[in-house]
Amino acid sequence: MKRLIALAVTAAAGLALSACEARTEPPGDTGVCYHVVPQKGGKLKYFKLVNSPNLETCAANLEAMRIKFLRMGGSQQNIYGAYQANFLFLEAEGVQTSTSLEGPRYTALVRTGDGRLATPGAMPMQPK
Secondary structure, three states, rough: OHHHHHHHHHHHHHHHHHHHHOOOOOOOOOOEEEEEEEEEHHOOEEEHHHHHHHHHHHHHHHHHHHHHHHOOOOOOOEEEEEEEEEEEEEEEEEEEEEEOOOOEEEEEEEOOOHHHHHOOOOOOOOOO
């Protein structure tokens, strides 16, 4: 019985400590797509990119901006964005999303064979 109580106290303490961790959350403005730029000291700067009807359109606009910068001689392959209280992470594999900078990331869009972005499962599988 004492062991069970000790486990419960330890679990409660662990949950309390994890709740105290600082979480960086994006703005929740409806329909606004932001380009997010990390600054020195860990701060983030939000630049309004476009008004967007959905997360996929925001990601497409961020991807177009990324490609334009690369064509102009930039070297930044991965960029951050934000849309309606979600961070967007544009990477080589596709676009991932999370409600906080430190939280778990979930796949929103994947890259096709020619590098375009598509929703997962939208492309037919090639028979082997």
